[in-house]
Amino acid sequence: MHPIEWKITAQDGEARTGILRTRRSIIETPVFMPVGTQGALKGVRFEWLENEHDARIILGNTYHLFLRPGVETIRKLGGLHKFSTWDRSYLTDSGGFQVFSLTDLRKLSEDGVEFRSHLDGSKHFLSPEVSMEVQAALDSEIAMVFDECPPGDAGFDKTRESLELTARWAKRSKDRFDELQDNGFLSEPPAIAGGSMRPSLKPNTIDIDLQPHDTASGSDRTQNVKLSGKQALFGIIQGAGHLDLRLESLEKTVNIGFDGYAIGGLSVGEEKSVMYEVLEYIAPKMPQDAPRYLMGVGTPEDLIEGVARGVDMFDCVMPTRNGRTGSAFTSTGKINIRNAKHSQDESPLDADCPCSVCRRYSRAYLRHLYQAGEMNAAIMISHHNLAFFLDTMRAVRQSIKFGGFSRFREEFLYKLGDGDRSDV
C-alpha cells in the first residue's frame, strides 16, 4: 500500500490532469497550493478556503512552526491538523529553504545546518533527520526532503557540490523518514488508522465527472483505493540553471526513489527564460507516474507556462503577499488598488471573477479601505487573489480535459497582457 495514489486522467501535449489522493483529501491537478506559513493563511480563514475556494491542500512551513510554537507544543495538541483545524491535506517543506534564505547566521556542515532564529537569535540545528522528525510530528500528508538551496547565481562547481550534498541528504532523509513511518513515531495514529480512507470531501463535489475521454478507467477512481495511512515523501531536484546538473540531480533523486518529485531552486531571481528552459528540459524526463511539483512558483503566467511543460503542483505566497500591499491579480493583468484612478470606479476587481469580494464590493470601496488603513482591504484583496489563482487552475484543468489547453494558454496570456501594466 502506498501513502498517496496518483493517476493521470488526461493529457494535452506535455500538460496533464490528474487525481492525487492523500489520506485526507482528493486533489485534482494541476493544483495551486496556498501557503499557510505559520499554520494559517494570512488574512484568509479556513472556512473560506473550504467553502468558497475549495482548496484541498495547503502548505505549512517547517522552519516557522519549528521555531514557534515549537514541535512539542504542536505534538501535545495532536499535530498540525488538530491544532489548526485544517482537516484537508498539508504539504510541509523541509525548512531548508528558509534556513538558507531567511537566516544570516548559519553554519553549514555535512551533518546539517546550525542557525540562529530570526525571532530571538536562539541557536538551532536542522538536519535531514531532524527535518523528518519535525515533519512527522506536524503530521503532514506530504513531507519534503531536506535539501541545500544554493543562491540562484552560484557557479557550476558550487552548484554541483551543492546538489551532491543534497543527494546525500535526500538519502538520509529517506532513511530516517522510513524509520519514523515504520516505528509509529507520531503522537497519535493518523485519521486513517485501520485502513479506511477518510476523505474530507464528498466525491461528487469534484469535477472528475466532467471528463469526456475517460470512460474505461472512470469508475475505479471513485473507489476507495486503500492507502497506507502514512506520510508521503517527495525528493527535490536542484541544479540551478545548469541543464546537465539538473539531469544529474534528477538521476540521483530517482535512484533513491520517492512518492513524488519537486523542482527546487527556481524563481530565486533568475531570468524567466532560464526557468522555462529548465522546466522544458527536465519536467518531461521526470517519472511519468509521480506528481511533479515546482516549488515556490509563481505568477499566473508562470503557472500556465509550468503546466504547459508538464508540472502538476505549485505553491506561492504571492496571492496573499500581494493582497496585503493592495495588488490584485485579474484576468486582464495586475492592478494596484492604491492608484487614484480607482477612487470612483464602481466596477469589481475583476468583472470575470465569481468570488464573494467581486460579487459585492467595488474597486472604489476597496481603495477607500486601503487608503484608510482598514485591515479588510488586505483581507478582501487576498481573498480575491486566492480565488483568481484557484479558478485559473480549474480552468486549466478543464481545458486539458477537453483538449483545448494550447488555445486556453494563448487566450489567457493575451488577455493578461491587456491589463494596465502601468498601474502596478
Ligand SMILES: [Zn+2]
Ligand atoms: Zn474576485
